Amino acid sequence: MTAGPSHSKIAADIWAVADLLRGDYRRHEYGGVVLPFTLLRRLEAVMASTREAVWERDAELQIDNRRRLLEIAAKLPFYNTSQQTFATIVADDKNVAKNLRDYVNGFSPNVREVLERFDLNNGITRLASAKILYQIVGRFATMDLGSLSSHDMGYVFEHLIRKFAENSNETAGEHFTPREVIKLMVNLLIVPDADAGTGVGQVINVYDPACGTGGMLTAAEDHIKSQKRDAQVYLFGQELNPESWAICQSEMLLRSQRGDIQLGNSFSQDRFAGRRFDYMLANPPFGVEWKKVREDVESEAKLGHAGRFGAGLPRINDGSFLFLQHMISKMERVEGKAKGSRLGIVFNGSPLFTGTAESGESNIRRWILENDWLEGIVALPDQLFYNTGISTYFWILSNRKAAKLAGKVILLDARDQWEKMRKSLGDKRKMISDTQIEHMTKLYERAVEVAADPDDYDHGKVKIFGTRDFGFHRITVERPLKQRFEITEDTLVALENAKALARWDGRDALVAALRGAVGAVGSVWWTKDEASAALRDAAKAAGAGLPGTAAQLKALWGTVAVVDPAGEVQKANDGTPLPDPDLRDFENVPLDEDIETYFAREVTPHVPDAWIDHAKTKVGYEIPITRHFYVYAPPRPLAEIDAELRDLESQIQKLLGEVTG
Numbered sequence: 001m002t003a004g005p006s007h008s009k010i011a012a013d014i015w016a017v018a019d020l021l022r023g024d025y026r027r028h029e030y031g032g033v034v035l036p037f038t039l040l041r042r043l044e045a046v047m048a049s050t051r052e053a054v055w056e057r058d059a060e061l062q063i064d065n066r067r068r069l070l071e072i073a074a075k076l077p078f079y080n081t082s083q084q085t086f087a088t089i090v091a092d093d094k095n096v097a098k099n100l101r102d103y104v105n106g107f108s109p110n111v112r113e114v115l116e117r118f119d120l121n122n123g124i125t126r127l128a129s130a131k132i133l134y135q136i137v138g139r140f141a142t143m144d145l146g147s148l149s150s151h152d153m154g155y156v157f158e159h160l161i162r163k164f165a166e167n168s169n170e171t172a173g174e175h176f177t178p179r180e181v182i183k184l185m186v187n188l189l190i191v192p193d194a195d196a197g198t199g200v201g202q203v204i205n206v207y208d209p210a211c212g213t214g215g216m217l218t219a220a221e222d223h224i225k226s227q228k229r230d231a232q233v234y235l236f237g238q239e240l241n242p243e244s245w246a247i248c249q250s251e252m253l254l255r256s257q258r259g260d261i262q263l264g265n266s267f268s269q270d271r272f273a274g275r276r277f278d279y280m281l282a283n284p285p286f287g288v289e290w291k292k293v294r295e296d297v298e299s300e301a302k303l304g305h306a307g308r309f310g311a312g313l314p315r316i317n318d319g320s321f322l323f324l325q326h327m328i329s330k331m332e333r334v335e336g337k338a339k340g341s342r343l344g345i346v347f348n349g350s351p352l353f354t355g356t357a358e359s360g361e362s363n364i365r366r367w368i369l370e371n372d373w374l375e376g377i378v379a380l381p382d383q384l385f386y387n388t389g390i391s392t393y394f395w396i397l398s399n400r401k402a403a404k405l406a407g408k409v410i411l412l413d414a415r416d417q418w419e420k421m422r423k424s425l426g427d428k429r430k431m432i433s434d435t436q437i438e439h440m441t442k443l444y445e446r447a448v449e450v451a452a453d454p455d456d457y458d459h460g461k462v463k464i465f466g467t468r469d470f471g472f473h474r475i476t477v478e479r480p481l482k483q484r485f486e487i488t489e490d491t492l493v494a495l496e497n498a499k500a501l502a503r504w505d506g507r508d509a510l511v512a513a514l515r516g517a518v519g520a521v522g523s524v525w526w527t528k529d530e531a532s533a534a535l536r537d538a539a540k541a542a543g544a545g546l547p548g549t550a551a552q553l554k555a556l557w558g559t560v561a562v563v564d565p566a567g568e569v570q571k572a573n574d575g576t577p578l579p580d581p582d583l584r585d586f587e588n589v590p591l592d593e594d595i596e597t598y599f600a601r602e603v604t605p606h607v608p609d610a611w612i613d614h615a616k617t618k619v620g621y622e623i624p625i626t627r628h629f630y631v632y633a634p635p636r637p638l639a640e641i642d643a644e645l646r647d648l649e650s651q652i653q654k655l656l657g658e659v660t661g
Contacts, residue, residue, distance in 0.1 A: 082106025
């Protein structure tokens with residue numbers, strides 16, 4: 001038996017079709033042509049065995065509402081009643097556009113809705129006008145897209161999207177996630193439940209609010225069914241990009257998948273309001289602004305926890321925590337027979353620590369940790385994704401954590417679990433092997449035991465913390481303002497230009513008095529009382545006066561006073577020292593440590609005159625995972641550095657010789 005073409009060969013053949021578009025289409029438009037034709041040909045290949053049965057059944061039926069009966073005949077959740085195929089369309093080169101439209105219109109409504117997202121009707125017109133429609137259809141007619149599994153066809157679509165995204169200077173990673181990354185995430189999400197709820201007919205709902213082309217959803221289904229063959233898995237997703245939605249929706253149709261994939265922005269158009277799911281997973285785009293939906297998000301945030309964003313709002317240029325709060329709002333409640341939920345999400349480093357105490361991000365972390373939903377965070381290798389080489393992290397959350405993890409959080413360092421790819425794909429230069437996926441999955445399952453056993457080989461890769469360990473009091477440390485007072489030419493210029501004194505009629509007279517007073521210019525006083533008396537005497541002698549309002553006096557002293565560590569401590573009216581803003585500092589005190597004890601140990605020995613402004617104390621939460629897994633790298637030997645410098649110098653001299661020679 002001859003094996004069918006591989007998914008890489010098919011992807012290369014489809015990509016080659018883009019050569020026909022050169023000249024008539026811009027590079028960023030290629031995807032809008034190739035993707036819908038790929039989809040059409042794939043659908044035709046899947047329907048091939050039942051097409052005649054559908055035609056016969058369609059001819060027999062004398063009723064208008066025949067959709068369900070035709071789906072039964074097709075043995076699929078879609079069908080096509082047109083007598084056209086790619087082969088018949090190519091056979092009639094005079095009527096390609098007409099016959100292709102007839103073919104497209106013969107599809108069931110759910111497929112036509114998908115094709116409309118590609119604006120295929122106008123696309124046919126444009127291809128026909130460019131006189132390349134026949135060639136495009138002909139190329140696809142020769143392709144065998146029926147021999148590929150659903151899994152491999154997913155690879156084909158991902159390859160094409162990545163290539164088209166590169167041509168459009170778009171972010172390919174916004175549309176899909178590398179399959180091995182998905183497999184690891186699904187493992188970490190599902191494996192703890194491998195032995196739970198294996199009854200016949202168990203219904204499991206899986207949701208992805210940024211589902212792209214559906215790779216995470218389908219991988220989750222495959223893994224669940226490998227563990228629980230009798231389970232009924234329903235997939236739900238929402239996607240913002242119309243083309244990605246269309247590919248995902250078609251994939252669901254091809255798999256006869258139960259569930260619902262919706263088009264729209266998850267923040268402003270929650271298509272699953274009120275729904276709850278057993279498992280949720282997502283790889284939302286990193287650092288994406290939510291400015292366009294700001295009004296909707298802020299309006300819902302005002303509802304507090306009656307809405308989805310009650311814990312707080314992140315900064316406008318990163319919606320990561322909006323996705324996470326959205327997912328948390330859809331967790332099954334742990335009440336009565338309800339079993340709760342587990343969710344996994346891919347983040348960059350920003351959600352771990354961005355935002356000061358009591359900022360939106362910090363408050364969201366606090367809310368998650370205080371509710372004991374965060375089960376674990378896994379630090380992944382860098383250069384895993386197509387669109388970024390930065391470090392990434394899995395966050396695993398659950399409202400039904402195992403008893404041994406109650407009040408605890410797993411931190412797992414998997415940054416060394418990678419293999420170098422033979423050929424880079426965009427920014428993706430590393431991959432995770434199946435062996436490494438299995439190792440990390442088992443390590444996550446055994447995290448508590450490994451962390452407690454210093455003799456375990458992976459002991460250094462796992463740490464267990466209490467949820468409160470990530471919290472801290474951010475205290476404001478003040479030191480006294482110390483000043484001397486002086487009159488210099490710079491002082492007088494500052495007085496002449498002080499805005500607060502601009503409307504005071506006595507300003508010019510005071511400046512003249514101070515400039516003309518014997519001994520005034522260049523004088524220095526070490527206490528405010530001495531300076532006040534001297535200034536008053538100098539003004540009086542010249543027939544001038546000092547300012548009368550508080551604002552004017554403040555402006556005067558602002559020009560005369562100079563910060564000096566040897567100067568006088570300045571005090572408020574009640575006798576308490578005034579703080580020096582330039583010496584103000586902050587300390588993060590662990591949440592469960594006494595603030596005064598910490599201050600006496602860490603601050604007072606170094607700055608004995610410091611004090612805490614308790615009115616400014618705030619509670620914050622951050623998760624500095626890399627700090628806990630810091631590995632010291634000793635400096636390179638000097639001989640090695642010297643040899644490298646000599647080599648660079650030699651290369652530079654060679655280049656200079658080529659340029660000047």
